[in-house]
């Protein structure tokens with residue numbers, strides 16, 4: 001199904017003339033840059049950062065495109081995927097009028113970004129097995145529903161959404177379907193990226209913050225049809241990704257072998273930790289996970305959270321999310337950290 005983007009994008013965004021930065025206006029090769037009011041002498045530290053970064057992050061996109069077998073024109077880079085989430089809502093949703101659909105328990109940023117933009121967040125809870133409730137979603141979709149946010153593997157439940165459900169949503173929804181794949185590197189299942197070629201209303205979000213170990217650099221990635229990417233590029237701040245971040249991200253992408261080894265270790269540790277956790281009498285359930293964390297239901301999440309904190313271990317209490325009463329989300333650490341966690345839990349048990 002091909003969606004008419006023009007009818008979906010807010011009028012002010014459709015008509016927006018993007019800011020044209022100095023660095024994007026000249027074409028060709030130049031040696032002397034007197035166009036951007038930078039300091040031509042350099043920077044007063046070891047490295048020079050006196051020049052504005054590439055607003056379109058071309059080199060980084062080329063590296064990502066080669067890796068994911070897409071075109072650089074299908075990629076937009078954000079200052080973290082959080083930034084892209086906000087931009088998606090701003091591009092498609094008229095404040096005070098349009099709405100999005102999210103499927104709690106899920107990543108809270110979608111709802112926060114909607115609230116910031118005065119966009120109604122229609123929450124359709126996941127089913128008991130943490131899958132999308134397609135019939136319930138269909139019921140709340142209206143002509144004012146501009147985007148549905150899915151997360152797979154889902155944070156904080158850890159599971160993948162069923163492919164046939166995602167495909168069904170794509171078939172029945174005329175708005176933007178966002179699939180947040182922040183944890184895709186931790187599963188052996190394939191990404192939804194292959195659906196991009198058939199669906200011009202699909203946006204896949206990935207990030208270098210989790211498996212790639214670069215949360216501090218802030219690199220989020222949107223993969224979508226080039227028409228959507230052009231709009232994302234138009235709406236983002238011209239220099240949203242620093243020179244340092246672009247350069248270090250490119251360097252990191254050359255070390256996929258190291259990351260693959262970590263991913264393997266994290267998966268092994270996930271399985272070990274899951275087995276150990278299940279042995280504690282105060283642990284009622286350890287949910288299966290395709291991510292780098294485990295969702296655990298315990299007798300008293302608030303008490304266990306406080307106890308772990310007193311042992312200098314911080315986890316995340318998810319009890320305020322629907323369906324997640326007494327659930328903690330525990331990120332998989334190094335083998336040493338995981339051992340310390342288990343030791344602390346043994347203390348809690350007595």
Ligand SMILES: *Cc1c(COP(=O)(O)O)cnc(C)c1O
Nearest residue numbers: 080081082107155182207209220
């Ligand atoms: C961590 C996380 C992100 C945030 O990614 P950044 O690129 O660091 O902004 C996005 N989505 C989900 C589901 C996450 O858990």
